[in-house]
Amino acid sequence: MVLISSFAALLRLVAGGTTGVVLLSLVLIVSAGVSHYLDNWGVLFDKNLVRNIIDSDVREARELLAWPALLDLTLRGVLPAGVLWFLGIRSSRPAQTALQMTALLATAAILTGILLVTSYGTLATTFRNHRELRFQLVPTNYFNAIYGHLKGGTEMPSMLARVAPDARRPSNAADKPLVLILIVGETARAANFSLGGYPRDTNGALAGAGGVYFSKVSSCGSDTATSLPCMFSDLGADAFDVSKAQARENVLDVLQRTGVEVEWLDNNSGCKGVCSRVPTQQMPTSDVGDICHDGACLDEVLVPALEKRLSIVKGDAAIVLHQMGSHGPSYYRRYPAPGPFQPTCETNRIQNCDVGALVNTYDNSIDYTSKTIARAIEVAKSQASRMDVAVVYLSDHGESLGERNIYLHGLPRLLAPSEQIRVPMLVWQSQGTQRRLNLPQGCLASISGRSYSHDNLFHSILGFFGVTAAAYRPELDIWAIGRSESACEENT
Template sequence: MPLFKRLLAWFQPDTSRPLTQAWLAALWMGLLANWPLWKQLHSLPGVGLGFMLAFAGMVTAATGAVLSLLAWPRVIKGVLAFLLMAGAALAYFIGTYGIVFDPTMVTNMVQTDVRETRDLLSWRLLASLLLLGALPAGWLLRRPRAPVQALARRLGGNLASFSLAVVAMVLLALSVFATLSSTMRNQKSLRYMVTPLNAVYSVSAVAVRSLAGPKGPPAVLGADARLLPRADGAKPPLLLLVVGETARAMNFSLNGYARPTNPELAKLPVTSLFSLRQVTSCGTATAASLPCMFAPQGRSAFDADKPQENLLDVLQRAGLAVLWLDNQSGCKGLCDRVPHSFTAKLPEGAAPMPAGLCSGEECFDEALLHELDKRITALDAQRLQRGLVLVMHQMGSHGPAYFKRSPPDLKPFQPECRSNELQQCPREQVVNGYDNTLVTTDRLLARSIAWLQAQATHFDTGMLYVSDHGESLGENGLYLHGMPYALAPREQTHVPMILWLPEGGALAASLKPGCLAGLRDKPASHDNLFHTAMGWVGARADVYRPEWDLLAGCRR
């Protein structure tokens, strides 16, 4: 009879105990909230049921080990409720878009604005939150208060639980070691799919990095920044830098894509417009790419944890006028020390936005050109006499709601996916919606060039367009972007870059004939942006590297 009662107690545990709650939550999250992980494992060749069961046991044991250390009466319920909701959200996003959750994704998430967040909401997300998160969390929160227990005894129980979990995890790993080592070596993204441990690790890593980071103002770059002397009568430079969003090079018809996604740019003379076809990004998300592409060090040496000035600071220190216009979630700190504004914030005395250009809080990228002359007139006149660098930060092709990024009169590819749950649409509709956003970017660039041509009486004009990162459109089950760089597919790192120089301009005249055409198929990257921009406008500083200036080799 005592043995029967013990067995009965095992199957009917005291759910008021913090350790019991921790392990019940570990089972729920390890087995159910990780359904995208099990789906991915099942699709891999050579992975059998025995390995999947062992791996599920390892994930559950690892989760239980972590939760055992937090199994204290006044802590555990709140922690579990939070992790259950986080796990439910992660299960949806990982399962829906094929993303992984690493420290870069945490940084990107923190810097996401309300518009971008709204595009991710759906009924399926709500269902996942309710079924995988709120349901078990509500049950746990209704459990009775744990009986009083001596501190030493509770600590000993928690440590014993942690130790047993670690032992179980090690034994399970050893039992399938050959398959485990091969799978984890070849499928490195799996480690970022283990929910909610991926969130615990990634959030902790970002928090530690933030707390350990240096305080105070950013390190000065280019303290000796200056402008090269101009010939008498020469016009000051006007460089338009268009920072694209989520555009991938392989979908630009200028780069050989079969669809006409660049109909307006294709009409321009090939002697003034140059599309570079082999350009690689700094990162796979805006939060990673933007600071890196405006830094002089290049991706391999750039350290996001060491705040420093950027290209805009150096150009302003050299004496140029600098203006950042944003139609997205902000400049990630790049424009904090230079004049900057959002498209929806019109200058004083400006005409209202034309009908149809904005809807609620979101505007189409063409709004970047609205009342642009008034914005420039408001800048320092003496700086303008030396030259102007204007940065336009697009909303571009930001997903998953691609259909929102193109106006009704600019949707040549139909039918397009009208949902933010891309996996629910046929892939050709997803591509249609995405390609429509590129046609919208094409029109923005063409009209920007027309505006630059109108400034030619006062400035020596030019444009450099480059996207911050690419995008996955369902290839290998992946959508959107943000994969760890080492694991990211080419779709997320191969970006378009376009140079436009008017044939009669001073810069074009200073270059060797036909030289720029030779750049079209040469490898380039975001590393070139800082130095090319400085060379373009005739700015110099100790951080300028001519070998990274795309135009340097073409100068006479």
């Protein structure tokens, strides 16, 4: 009903006189054709398909045009178009048209509101689990596809804006490399970290690891496509915009330019452009012991990759591990079964699960993330005689687990509940790093209860490596903040 009233409102705009009849007939006939291939062939209509249609030859096209297709086209397209020609469309005054459109749009808005209130959970998970739906919706699927195809053809290669062109790093006077291991979490929310006060022991593996937990950190966005580029950008959450970020360098580019070895190890579905200009390794998606299922391996696959990368570090280095973390809705696939919290929700239709079981499943994924972080810290410890090393863990955004009937994530930041925005952050430093950066772990702990955000990451990474640049803001660098504490000055 929402779609019918929305489409009716939009089509009302063009419906008038002979032009309207011609346009609507065209929409009817093309829609019938598209629907036929969608219903009978499972064809998803996107811009690649448009290119394929344009590129196909007559023989290929003829193979697709069978009698059933023509019959379907006649019944669902030509016949309704014929009726439209027979009846015609009455022309109406602009005021009348506007009134009709407003009524239709209001109907759509009211219906949308009712649906959101009564079944947001079902809608959110359905659209999440069935991303193909938008390629199945006629006629917007082929409007979008044609638009996407035309736009793709005229896209200009954008110039990459330099960030911190004046960035300099003091030459390494120490005899050891300085190494930052940055673990980018996925869909981990602070609310379920026992280190931050959650009553269930989800961070047991990290209890003795000696890290400092930051309990009030907010994310830039509520989805990966926003948060990931934003975390590494100098723009900051307020000025952030995905296309703006794509057109400029990020902190990894700046580091690389100052001579830091940068490498991105990915066990997620890619880095959203952040690692475009730095060496990248995509983790295997199958055949690693028994930790891979359905085209993905559990996050512990990152540990040996980190070990291997660390063993060949020569100079100062930044190694990013991008986790699969708690990526939903199939939380039960994010850890080796059974997990400590039972019973669990073993389906991707999470709105059908009991909330308790859903939270158990999510908590199991956090427990497993804790183990992976702990193992990365173990690897770092084992190398601490050869390098000064720190491990930083920071999640990209949180998650809703049915609170107020909201699931998953991705609500606009202003509307997003705190569960989607509050993210966990943990910092571990080797003894050598604490001395070298002049910041004992206890000092870091003394500032860990303050409010931070993804905005702090860009400046903290620069600060960690001692990079000087006009773009660097020490007031956002957690190492600089820690060092400026009066209590810490006395300690050191």
